[in-house]
Structure formats: structure tokens, C-alpha cells
Amino acid sequence: MTDVRVLQQLIDQSRRIVFFGGAGVSTESGIPDFRSVDGLYHQKYDYPPETMLSHDFFVRHPEEFFRFYRDKMLPLQAKPNPAHQKLAELEQAGKLIAVITQNIDGLHQKAGSQKVYELHGSVHRNYCTLCGKFYDAGFIRNTQGIPRCDCGGIIKPDVVLYGESLDSRVMEGAARAIDQADLLIVGGTSLVVYPAAGFVANYRGEKLVLINRDPTPYDSRADYLFRDSIGELFSQIQV
Ligand code: CNA
DSSP, X not given: OOOHHHHHHHHHHOXXXXXXXXXXXXXXXXXXXXXXXXXXGGSOOSSOHHHHTBHHHHHHXXXXXXXXXXXXXXXXXXXXXXXXXXXXXXXXXXOEEEEEESOOSOHHHHHTOOOEEETTEEEEEEEETTTOOEEOHHHHHTOOSSOBOTTSOBEEEEEOOBTSOOOHHHHHHHHHHHHHOSEEEEESOOSOSTTHHHHHHTOOSSOEEEEOSSOOXXXXXXXXXXXXXXXXXXXXXXX
């Protein structure tokens, strides 16, 4: 296992760090991921999470979609952990140019990060499917059943459901940031979901750091591999 001092040195030497993360970044904030042993795949639901978070399921079973969504995807009380905080500090110090996340929880922004590419959208933005009126996450949290707009339309979270396409501007911005990176840190992601795997596979830069508790298909591509809890690791980093 690589020593935290190696990570510190890499960060000290870099000026254009890009961080690419997934659900594992927020587990230390109390939000379960999908694939860890205590992740949502291992909890008892009638359908796997990726079915319940699919476009088809949203259209066919909106009531059940929102039951799961309110129960598991709206942890509005969650607070950023040291990984979110240190990444925000690195940006403020002018060393990090972007965070790219597959998460939808908004914790990077809550920690103070400004340049965040949210590949899968955010629970904090919700729109009426008929008139486009905006609603915040608190509104969804406080409704029951299918949340409806004043105009009667169903309100949909601005979250990319399975079967929906990703926002091309967000994808392009994320790809550009990765192209400019002098250090790419990938953390808390199983790297089995598109486009995460693609971003890492296409990285042509010099230094790739991978921080993940479980093995990923890209471990052998990493220049430095940390099999650690990411919050714990980042809490030891000096900005
Ligand atoms: P995943 O497939 O569940 O993988 C998470 C990975 O993180 C696993 O390989 C774990 O070993 C690792 N991990 C968990 N906790 C830690 C930790 N503290 N330190 C280091 N490693 C850790 O999740 P992915 O993000 O790779 O991809 C799948 C989906 C999950 C994405 O589309 C996300 O949108 C979605 N998701 C997001 C959230 C959220 O917004 N917080 C929560 C649950 C799922």
C-alpha cells in the first residue's frame, strides 16, 4: 500500500490537479454507495437500485421511484467529510482545477468547491416536467407520493437516470479538465459505470492516483494505488 507521504508529495508538486470521484467519496458522510458490502445493492429492496433509478422505472412506477428516492437518495442532513473539504481547500489554494463527480448529493459544493462537473446531475435541482418550474430538494423531501407542480405536472429530479443521456456540455467540460490535469486523482468509485471507466481509460497524462477500498478494473493502470478510506487519507493531507 502506498504511503500518505507519497500522496502529499504528488499534491505539493502539482498545479493542475483534477479529482474524479464516485459514491465512495460520500460514504464517510453517512451516504451508502452501491457496491460496498453495506452498499445499496446489499440492502433488501424489491428491485436493484439501478432498476429503481432508471428512466423506465420513473415513468412506469413513479410512486415507487419516489419512495426509494426519498428514502435513500435524499440525505439532506449529510455533511462534507475531510475528502470534500480538502478538495475545496486545494481549489482555493489554486492547486486544483476541477472536481468531476458521479455523485448527486451536492456535498462538494457544500464543502466550498466551485468548479464541479456533476456527471449525473444533482438532487438539489428539480423541475416540473410540464412547465419547467424549479423546486429545491427540501420541497421534494416534504412532499408525499408523486411530487407535483402548481400546474399539475410531475416534478423530476435533475438526476441522470439509467437509460438517460448525460449532459454533453458537462461531459465536454470534464474531458477538457482531465486533458489539462498534471495529476489525476480518482477516488471512491468502482469504475464499472460509464462514463467513469472511459475517462480513466482515456487519461494520457503523467500521473494517475487511484484511491479505492475495493479493487477496480483499472488498478493496474494507476501509477500510485491507495487501498484506503478516502476521507481518512485526505484528513492527513496539508494544503
Ligand atoms: P459504486 O459502484 O458503489 O462504487 C463505490 C466504490 O467506492 C467501491 O468500489 C468502494 O470500494 C469504494 N469506497 C466506498 N467507500 C469508500 C471510502 N470511504 N474510501 C475509499 N473507497 C471507498 O459507486 P460509483 O460512484 O463508482 O458508481 C455508481 C453510481 C453510484 C454513480 O452513478 C453514482 O451516482 C451513484 N451513487 C451516488 C451516491 C451519492 O451521490 N452519494 C450514492 C450512491 C450511489
